[in-house]
Amino acid sequence: MTNALYDSLLGANAGKEKPFLHFADGSCLTHAAFVKVAAKLAHVLVENGLRPGDRLAMQAEKSAEALAIYAACVQAGVVFLPLNTAYTVDELTYFIENSGARLVICDERAQFALLPVVHRFGAELATLNANGSGSVTEHAQNQPDEFETVPRTQEDLAAFLYTSGTTGRSKGAMLTQANLLSNAAVLAEHWRFSENDKLLHALPIFHTHGLFVATNISLLTGGSMIFLPKFDVDAIVDLMPQATVMMGVPTFYTRLLDDPRLTPDLTRHMRLFVSGSAPLLAETHQRFERRTGHRILERYGMTETNMNTSNPYDGERRPGTVGFPLPGVELKITDPSNGQIVPNGDVGQIEVRGQNVFKGYWQMPDKTAAELRSDGFFITGDLGKLDNDGYVQIVGRNKDLIISGGYNVYPKEIELVLDEQPGVLESAIIGVPDADFGETVVGILVAEPGETLDIEAINDAAGASLARFKHPRRLIIVDELPRNTMGKVQKNLLRETYRELFMPA
Numbered sequence: 001m002t003n004a005l006y007d008s009l010l011g012a013n014a015g016k017e018k019p020f021l022h023f024a025d026g027s028c029l030t031h032a033a034f035v036k037v038a039a040k041l042a043h044v045l046v047e048n049g050l051r052p053g054d055r056l057a058m059q060a061e062k063s064a065e066a067l068a069i070y071a072a073c074v075q076a077g078v079v080f081l082p083l084n085t086a087y088t089v090d091e092l093t094y095f096i097e098n099s100g101a102r103l104v105i106c107d108e109r110a111q112f113a114l115l116p117v118v119h120r121f122g123a124e125l126a127t128l129n130a131n132g133s134g135s136v137t138e139h140a141q142n143q144p145d146e147f148e149t150v151p152r153t154q155e156d157l158a159a160f161l162y163t164s165g166t167t168g169r170s171k172g173a174m175l176t177q178a179n180l181l182s183n184a185a186v187l188a189e190h191w192r193f194s195e196n197d198k199l200l201h202a203l204p205i206f207h208t209h210g211l212f213v214a215t216n217i218s219l220l221t222g223g224s225m226i227f228l229p230k231f232d233v234d235a236i237v238d239l240m241p242q243a244t245v246m247m248g249v250p251t252f253y254t255r256l257l258d259d260p261r262l263t264p265d266l267t268r269h270m271r272l273f274v275s276g277s278a279p280l281l282a283e284t285h286q287r288f289e290r291r292t293g294h295r296i297l298e299r300y301g302m303t304e305t306n307m308n309t310s311n312p313y314d315g316e317r318r319p320g321t322v323g324f325p326l327p328g329v330e331l332k333i334t335d336p337s338n339g340q341i342v343p344n345g346d347v348g349q350i351e352v353r354g355q356n357v358f359k360g361y362w363q364m365p366d367k368t369a370a371e372l373r374s375d376g377f378f379i380t381g382d383l384g385k386l387d388n389d390g391y392v393q394i395v396g397r398n399k400d401l402i403i404s405g406g407y408n409v410y411p412k413e414i415e416l417v418l419d420e421q422p423g424v425l426e427s428a429i430i431g432v433p434d435a436d437f438g439e440t441v442v443g444i445l446v447a448e449p450g451e452t453l454d455i456e457a458i459n460d461a462a463g464a465s466l467a468r469f470k471h472p473r474r475l476i477i478v479d480e481l482p483r484n485t486m487g488k489v490q491k492n493l494l495r496e497t498y499r500e501l502f503m504p505a
């Protein structure tokens with residue numbers, strides 16, 4: 001038995017003395033060196049007691065070493081669980097407990113807060129800092145730079161990525177080797193990647209977009225990435241002339257458009273701009289084309305499914321659409337009430353099936369059964385339709401979800417925190433339009449009779465337990481929430497009322 005994910009992404013590059021990661025200071029790490037760092041780290045994982053199938057949870061800043069931990073997990077057959085660097089200890093506690101992670105890697109600054117949690121659940125803790133230092137890399141120094149790759153089948157798990165749920169509890173999406181490998185192969189071909197590509201990488205590496213889409217494609221094709229710690233317009237402008245491809249969330253594109261240095265000359269060397277994770281306004285697509293001559297290629301994916309659809313590389317990239325189902329992905333638009341396919345052009349829920357679709361939610365058979373049909377179709381929760389030429393258009397969501405700057409925010413999770421605060425009778429979290437983040441979070445509160453709400457104290461409480469990007473940008477007190485005859489809060493009315501809060505007409 002082999003380990004197809006390792007062989008394709010890393011083993012194939014073992015002898016390549018050509019760059020894999022370029023850093024902003026001009027230095028680089030070759031493919032061959034990256035494979036060796038991964039092997040050393042794989043020894044560290046084994047010495048920390050990790051066995052094939054065990055989970056490793058990591059909350060670490062973006063660095064070559066952090067990326068190599070992912071590679072080490074692939075080689076050692078360990079399930080990789082990357083976590084948003086913005087998560088608070090409260091949030092991390094849930095992920096560590098729920099996943100049963102045996103090893104938790106975090107920044108040195110977080111170790112004292114996390115240690116009691118890690119020990120409570122019988123795990124071990126190791127550190128990795130933004131500059132690559134930490135106990136993990138110290139331990140790796142004296143390890144051999146070759147590691148006997150652990151055999152895995154394509155059905156074995158490679159990663160867990162947590163995605164929040166409408167009930168407020170996050171679900172661990174189980175991704176297999178086949179899910180990751182098949183999608184990387186399809187995308188590499190569809191978007192014409194080659195070893196000559198240099199991808200401008202400014203996304204975080206704890207989500208599908210930056211970790212699997214960008215990184216796996218680059219590893220699979222033996223290309224390289226300009227590896228930036230985060231998105232920063234100045235750095236992007238400096239380095240774009242050296243790149244051939246950029247992948248980003250819509251906020252990357254709107255921020256670039258706000259900068260006069262974005263010109264045809266700056267983008268002359270680029271062959272492809274990809275956008276995803278949140279809706280790209282047709283207007284942004286058009287402005288970008290007018291300014292640079294490039295038509296952004298928009299695609300659509302999910303944590304549970306990797307990438308589902310893409311606009312064509314050669315054909316028309318149609319603004320406001322996410323293109324066609326990728327090769328190997330079946331897509332249908334169905335009536336949410338009965339699962340039947342709706343007539344062409346009608347709006348319905350988007351369902352997808354293919355090798356890209358995950359195995360289910362970790363230890364949540366009921367939630368898995370509710371979203372993943374027995375025939376393999378996954379109910380995405382997105383609402384869409386096909387236009388006359390078969391392009392998929394996403395028109396809304398059948399799930400209570402806000403996407404802010406490419407980060408998913410589930411209202412229920414915030415409402416549960418707000419509802420616990422003194423004097424709060426109930427709350428509703430909505431997303432309203434925002435020029436920078438696409439959508440931003442607003443909280444509507446109702447006080448218990450006779451109570452006066454202390455907004456500052458409520459904000460502080462939310463801040464202590466929820467990641468910064470989930471904090472309501474504004475809290476508004478009302479007498480009562482609008483409800484329909486069934487008693488359900490009418491968030492559409494609230495969204496309408498506060499539509500112009502941050503984007504006045």
Ligand code: MCA
Nearest residue numbers: 207208209231251276277301302303404405406407468469
């Ligand atoms: C940072 N902040 C945010 C966000 N990011 N608040 C709301 N939404 C956000 N996305 C907070 C910061 O903590 C800070 O708080 C304040 O907002 C301003 O920070 P700023 O410096 O402007 O932010 P930034 O560091 O420049 O980050 C913005 C960003 C970043 C570049 C858009 O959020 C980002 O890289 N997003 C990409 C997310 C992503 O990779 N999504 C893919 C998910 P304060 O100053 O008040 O403390 S994968 C996926 O969705 C599927 C599978 C798919 O299809 O790809």
Ligand code: AMP
Nearest residue numbers: 276277278279299300301302303394408
């Ligand atoms: P996540 O669960 O974080 O992977 O987020 C997946 C969700 O992001 C999808 O269900 C969509 O709602 C949204 N999404 C991803 N790409 C696009 C896109 N190109 N246009 C609109 N929504 C998108």
